[in-house]
Amino acid sequence: MSGAAPTAAPRGESRSRLALTSDRGIALLLSAVMAGLMLVFLVLPVGAILLRSLDTPAGAGLGNFALTFADPRFWDLLVNSLSVSLLSSTLAVGLAYLYAYALQRSNVPLKPLLRIVVMMPLFAPSLVQAQGLLLLLGRNGAFNRFLGFDFDIYGFWGVALANTLYTFPYAFLILSAALAVADARVYESATMLGARPGRIFRTVTLPATRYGIAAAVFVTFSLSVTDFGNAIVIGGNFSVLATEIYNKVIGQGQFALGAVIGVVLLAPAVISKLLEKRISSRQQAQMTDKSVPLTTRANRMRDLLLGGYCLAIMIVFLAIPGIVATASFVKLWPYNMAFSFTHYAFDVQNGTEPLWNSVYVALATAGLGVTIATVSAIVVQKFKTPLSGPLSFLAILPSSIPGMVLGLGYVLAFNNPANPLNLMYGSLALIIFLYVYYNHAQAFLITSTSLKQISSSFDEASTMLGGGVLRTFFKVTLPLLWPTLLGVGVFFFMRAMVSLSAVIFLITPETQVAAVSVLQLADRGAVNQAAAFSMCIMAIVIACLLIVRMVLWLAGAKSVTLIR
Amino acid sequence: MDSKLCITALAALLLSVPAAADEITVYTSYEEDEAARFLELAKQDMPDLEVNMLRLSTGELAARIIAEKANPQHDVIWGFAASTIVTPQIEETLEAYRPKGIDAVPAEFRDADDKWFAVTGYMAAFCVNDERLEKLGLEKPTSWKDLLDPKYKGEIVMPNPASSGTGYIQVSSLLQMMGEDEGWAFLEKLDENIAQYIKSGSKPCHAASAGEFAVGASYDMRAIKNIEEGYPISMVIPAEGSGNELEANALVATSKNKDAAKRFLDWTVTKTAADAYLEWKAIVTIPGGNMPQRFLDAGLPADTNSVLHPTDFKAAAEDRKEIITTWQEKFER
Numbered sequence: 001m002s003g004a005a006p007t008a009a010p011r012g013e014s015r016s017r018l019a020l021t022s023d024r025g026i027a028l029l030l031s032a033v034m035a036g037l038m039l040v041f042l043v044l045p046v047g048a049i050l051l052r053s054l055d056t057p058a059g060a061g062l063g064n065f066a067l068t069f070a071d072p073r074f075w076d077l078l079v080n081s082l083s084v085s086l087l088s089s090t091l092a093v094g095l096a097y098l099y100a101y102a103l104q105r106s107n108v109p110l111k112p113l114l115r116i117v118v119m120m121p122l123f124a125p126s127l128v129q130a131q132g133l134l135l136l137l138g139r140n141g142a143f144n145r146f147l148g149f150d151f152d153i154y155g156f157w158g159v160a161l162a163n164t165l166y167t168f169p170y171a172f173l174i175l176s177a178a179l180a181v182a183d184a185r186v187y188e189s190a191t192m193l194g195a196r197p198g199r200i201f202r203t204v205t206l207p208a209t210r211y212g213i214a215a216a217v218f219v220t221f222s223l224s225v226t227d228f229g230n231a232i233v234i235g236g237n238f239s240v241l242a243t244e245i246y247n248k249v250i251g252q253g254q255f256a257l258g259a260v261i262g263v264v265l266l267a268p269a270v271i272s273k274l275l276e277k278r279i280s281s282r283q284q285a286q287m288t289d290k291s292v293p294l295t296t297r298a299n300r301m302r303d304l305l306l307g308g309y310c311l312a313i314m315i316v317f318l319a320i321p322g323i324v325a326t327a328s329f330v331k332l333w334p335y336n337m338a339f340s341f342t343h344y345a346f347d348v349q350n351g352t353e354p355l356w357n358s359v360y361v362a363l364a365t366a367g368l369g370v371t372i373a374t375v376s377a378i379v380v381q382k383f384k385t386p387l388s389g390p391l392s393f394l395a396i397l398p399s400s401i402p403g404m405v406l407g408l409g410y411v412l413a414f415n416n417p418a419n420p421l422n423l424m425y426g427s428l429a430l431i432i433f434l435y436v437y438y439n440h441a442q443a444f445l446i447t448s449t450s451l452k453q454i455s456s457s458f459d460e461a462s463t464m465l466g467g468g469v470l471r472t473f474f475k476v477t478l479p480l481l482w483p484t485l486l487g488v489g490v491f492f493f494m495r496a497m498v499s500l501s502a503v504i505f506l507i508t509p510e511t512q513v514a515a516v517s518v519l520q521l522a523d524r525g526a527v528n529q530a531a532a533f534s535m536c537i538m539a540i541v542i543a544c545l546l547i548v549r550m551v552l553w554l555a556g557a558k559s560v561t562l563i564r
Numbered sequence: 565m566d567s568k569l570c571i572t573a574l575a576a577l578l579l580s581v582p583a584a585a586d587e588i589t590v591y592t593s594y595e596e597d598e599a600a601r602f603l604e605l606a607k608q609d610m611p612d613l614e615v616n617m618l619r620l621s622t623g624e625l626a627a628r629i630i631a632e633k634a635n636p637q638h639d640v641i642w643g644f645a646a647s648t649i650v651t652p653q654i655e656e657t658l659e660a661y662r663p664k665g666i667d668a669v670p671a672e673f674r675d676a677d678d679k680w681f682a683v684t685g686y687m688a689a690f691c692v693n694d695e696r697l698e699k700l701g702l703e704k705p706t707s708w709k710d711l712l713d714p715k716y717k718g719e720i721v722m723p724n725p726a727s728s729g730t731g732y733i734q735v736s737s738l739l740q741m742m743g744e745d746e747g748w749a750f751l752e753k754l755d756e757n758i759a760q761y762i763k764s765g766s767k768p769c770h771a772a773s774a775g776e777f778a779v780g781a782s783y784d785m786r787a788i789k790n791i792e793e794g795y796p797i798s799m800v801i802p803a804e805g806s807g808n809e810l811e812a813n814a815l816v817a818t819s820k821n822k823d824a825a826k827r828f829l830d831w832t833v834t835k836t837a838a839d840a841y842l843e844w845k846a847i848v849t850i851p852g853g854n855m856p857q858r859f860l861d862a863g864l865p866a867d868t869n870s871v872l873h874p875t876d877f878k879a880a881a882e883d884r885k886e887i888i889t890t891w892q893e894k895f896e897r
Contacts, residue, residue, distance in 0.1 A: 073892075073896070076897075134774070134776070138774065138776050139775070139776045139777070140696070140774055140775030140776050145775075154759075154760065232763055236759070236760040237759075237760050237761065237897045238897075239896075239897065243763070246727065246763065247724070247726055247727050247763065249627050250621075250623035250624055250626075250627050250727060251623055251724070251726050251727025251728070251763065252726060252727070252888070253623075253626050253627060253630050253648075253651060253653060253654075255627075255630065255631070331794070332793065332794045332795070334774075334775070335695075335794070335795065335796060336794065347597070348596060349596060349600055349617075349619065408627065408631050411628065411631040411632055412631055412634070415631070415632050415634060415635045415637070416634045416635060417634065417635050422635070425635075425637075426637065504620065504624055504628075505624075505627070505628050505631060507618070508589075508616070508618060508637070509589065509616035509617055509618050510616065520596045520619060521596075523595065523596065523621055523766065524595045524596045524597055524789075525766065525769075525770060525786060525789050525790055525793065526793075527770065527774075
């Protein structure tokens with residue numbers, strides 16, 4: 001025994017050193033793979049479109065930027081974009097925080113229902129969301145027509161409202177992940193020290209969710225700034241930078257000037273990258289090895305107030321799909337309200353086939369998306385490699401790129417005989433990668449928010465016990481993280497079912513997806529058929545959620561929620 | 565996941581197998597229902613020709629064609645706005661071709677260098693919501709000039725000519741009819757009554773159909789289809805004459821299946837095709853044939869030439885940039 005002891009130590013040491021070097025190897029390898037994928041499916045397409053911004057009749061140069069910045073209209077649009085996005089982002093994050101708080105920290109009833117209802121804006125193509133808002137609040141919408149009001153939704157306030165509704169679910173997903181875990185000991189000591197609930201919220205809850213709030217502000221702001229669907233339908237004469245890109249690229253085929261505005265829109269990503277260090281350095285992990293999960297105490301008054309709030313929000317989020325559904329089931333909204341199935345005939349190209357294409361694409365996007373977003377988040381948050389910095393920037397970059405611009409970038413990059421991946425052009429595989437990277441920022445931020453709650457002391461303990469990076473991930477991180485990942489998968493699935501602007505340049509006659517059918521129908525004036533088609537998309541999304549729910553139930557994970 | 569990736573990659577490879585000799589890809593801006601009907605007939609006449617069709621709106625299709633220029637995926641452009649097809653970035657991708665029987669189509673509807681020809685077209689028309697007019701106690705406008713009346717203030721929507729071909733033909737026809745100075749002065753007066761400049765040519769008609777506004781400046785077939793859908797609207801062809809746009813067909817120079825592409829283009833000027841156009845289009849440039857009763861019922865005159873303002877397409881295309889720049893400076897907010 002005494003003879004064995006001296007040799008054991010060096011051997012153990014060398015083993016852990018070996019584990020350390022192989023860990024380092026795995027970390028570097030994974031980082032490199034993630035960086036490689038981002039290079040091909042993000043940097044290349046974005047670079048291709050940005051190169052266009054330098055394309056002037058006189059050769060490469062900054063002429064287009066000079067031209068754009070010299071135009072007073074550009075500055076007006078910039079102010080419009082900033083003001084409407086700031087307002088809607090503030091509203092969305094504020095409202096979603098309270099909503100997520102109610103779901104995570106109180107005993108309001110019907111939580112599963114409350115969770116799914118606010119996801120509604122993600123279930124249907126944005127085209128239909130805007131249409132629903134007009135059916136409800138337009139000049140001849142239900143409110144004005146049937147209740148005798150007379151107000152005009154078109155303009156600044158309409159766009160702000162539409163964008164608030166549209167970005168709310170994104171804010172909710174992130175904030176819900178941020179509020180999901182908390183250490184009961186901190187709350188107990190705060191209470192023992194005599195802090196009142198308001199003070200506890202300000203000094204404990206709020207700081208603990210700092211990263212989540214920052215992420216939610218960034219995501220909602222970028223989404224508002226880059227969205228042109230709502231602004232085009234509801235803005236009226238109120239234009240923003242994103243609609244100006246549409247004007248330049250779709251209206252006039254002026255890629256170069258459109259690309260200049262595309263570059264300007266990247267600013268939020270750059271700014272948030274600069275601010276990120278300051279925000280995360282103050283963020284502390286919630287779940288350490290000593291943590292005690294917070295359980296919600298009974299409090300009738302709080303539940304009543306928060307329950308009322310949730311109900312009000314729920315009504316708003318139900319009203320829009322509700323009115324679209326109604327319009328799809330009557331002969332001719334709002335003139336002939338007789339019940340009818342005629343809009344469900346779908347005499348559009350390929351009929352309902354694109355629906356099944358979309359299900360396939362959405363499932364593949366969910367699988368691939370979760371894998372890529374999770375590995376990126378772990379690589380950035382947990383491994384410190386030289387690639388972490390650039391990766392964390394690229395990971396959130398997509399949220400600053402309008403779908404239309406990214407889609408065009410894919411055409412420019414992949415429909416190029418010089419690109420060895422040219423073979424992918426025209427395939428569903430490329431559409432899947434486009435969906436994954438188009439939605440990468442939100443998925444990455446949701447996963448990162450969850451990861452930040454898990455203390456690195458777990459990793460340290462696991463490493464000390466001889467577990468390598470992979471072992472730690474599968475034995476420690478994944479069991480804590482997987483409910484979030486499930487939610488991220490559902491998120492990717494929903495986005496891939498309905499996103500339109502990004503894929504419009506990639507679809508071929510063989511690879512038609514459901515959202516495009518909605519556009520075809522709306523374009524040819526069959527708006528009610530478009531609504532009916534959207535209802536089918538929503539039904540499929542909800543059916544898929546139920547199936548996953550059931551599988552979870554059968555697998556014994558009864559308390560796990562799909563949407564956190 | 566990896567195996568799934570492999571399968572998708574494999575599928576990608578399989579999909580990219582070179583097309584068979586009798587297979588072509590057609591890009592079109594015909595509305596989806598029209599295109600589907602025309603294609604059905606084309607397949608009856610040429611059962612051995614496989615036609616893959618992609619339908620996008622004019623602007624989206626133009627952007628896609630320009631973006632795909634490094635390696636065009638299509639063999640034929642079909643039913644695409646003539647004023648857009650002449651933009652240099654697109655025109656230079658085309659190859660001159662004279663389909664069999666094209667001589668029947670008057671020269672004014674064809675490119676002088678045979679790079680494109682147009683067998684169909686559309687004209688500007690107002691969609692007027694009768695229910696809303698009645699509610700507001702307004703008379704039905706019959707001309708552009710009527711729309712200057714202050715009582716229509718805030719009740720008119722019009723397409724933005726910078727992003728909509730329909731909007732452009734409305735503006736350019738007014739300028740051609742009235743001359744530059746008078747035309748711009750007219751548009752300035754009209755601007756006072758316009759509630760919104762909408763970024764698409766069909767949306768103003770939809771907005772009027774939905775009862776959001778009383779008058780939507782749009783185009784003929786949009787109005788006719790919305791009337792047939794049952795909306796309480798009527799179509800008004802402006803009394804001054806109506807601006808119009810041609811829908812052009814063309815052969816793409818990079819096509820790898822030129823023979824098949826030419827067969828398809830030949831078909832677009834056949835009698836079968838012409839008869840089908842008559843069912844769906846108010847302007848058909850192949851002579852002979854009558855307008856269907858339902859168009860007459862909706863308010864189109866049997867002889868469309870009587871209302872068409874003779875459009876100088878070459879001029880309309882050449883002045884496009886200047887007109888749009890001026891328009892944006894004056895009216896775009």
